[in-house]
Amino acid sequence: MFLKFSKQLDLHGLNPYLPKNIEILQVNLGKMCNQTCKHCHVDAGPHRKEIMDMDTMQYCLNALDVLQCKTVDITGGAPEMNSNFRWFVEECFNKGVKILIRCNLTIIEANKKYYDLPHFYKQVQVEIISSLPYYLPSKTDAQRGKGVFDKSISALKKLNEIGYGKENSALKLHLVYNPTGAFLPGNQKALESEFKIKLKNLYGIDFSSLFTITNVPINRFLQYLKDSGNYGHYMEKLLQSFNPKAAENTMCRNTLSVSWDGFLYDCDFNQMLDLKVNSSAQHIKNIEKEILLKREIITGLHCYACTAGAGSSCGGETASD
């Protein structure tokens, strides 16, 4: 019913769809999370037991050298819930790579053992990326669960207190906006200035920048689209908004994603769909840069979320003017 993504690439002369490089290693430390957000593409939650073990983490550390990655992007679930989380982050720090952590904020407030996380982040100069779908409680709680907004605000204040997200601070705190429903995100710059004004005026909060991310029609969000009768309309909107410039810069073209059990994927979304890389090196144990650079990226209808409008990736827009 919808034009296949690979056909769309064909129409724009973008096939074969290959990586340009592997600059970022995105490591999923496990599916366990203290939240169960409605749109979560990981299907994460407190009940999930899939957690990366120390051996696999060691392979990831080796892979950073083999691939000569400049950045490690640590995600989950709530990655902090992995008992070897701090060891792994310190090892990455010792390697001198840039460390991004996708922190859901509420984890900082969840339990005494996490209260010192902001100080730990500061020590190892982590760049924090956190979801906050809206600057008012109602929409945030509707997507991320009751009470999440207040806890997130309290965590943001603690991060601000030690210098995260303040103007000209080297400690970066980015927020992620993703639409709370079946619509696409608006202009990243415009939303960022709106968020900056509102969060400052209402709660005295500062942050570095806002990343807008389009919800990808897989897992829980796909189910929501179907249950609410919005699936067809949402997909049509994604297809209509296809932007070839965004397709040139999708994150699969410079990022490699590793699952909790060490398998390799073109991106986090392919990981959740269990579409392993189209390569003979499918596990972090036997990683080989040259082979991986020659692989063709596996695409599907969900890829249209990365190429709509100004594009979308784990770092926000990819084809802004």
Add this chain to the structure above:
Amino acid sequence: MKTYYNPEDLKKFSSIGEFEPRLAKKFFDYYGEVFKEGALTEREKSLIALAVAHTIQCPYCIDAYTQDTLEKGCDEAQVMEAVHVASAIRGGATLVHGVQMMNKFKELSM
């Protein structure tokens, strides 16, 4: 069911150029320019469009600009306030004609 309005027709708006391409192009170019950020932000323009859509009671425009204001980050309170502005102007416009009515009423009365 046969109705005058079909939600699917909104998607066909651009096909209006089929019968008269030259004017349609001028219109869509103008439309695109109007909604670009200028002295007003795109978000402010979208809220104005939503309010006007209610004043002219155009179901296509209400559909399109509800979605557009959502995309621009507006919340329930903001879109509803925009509709109240439209409503107040409409209501006010009716009511202010009451002055004309009173003038005439007084003119004709002893």
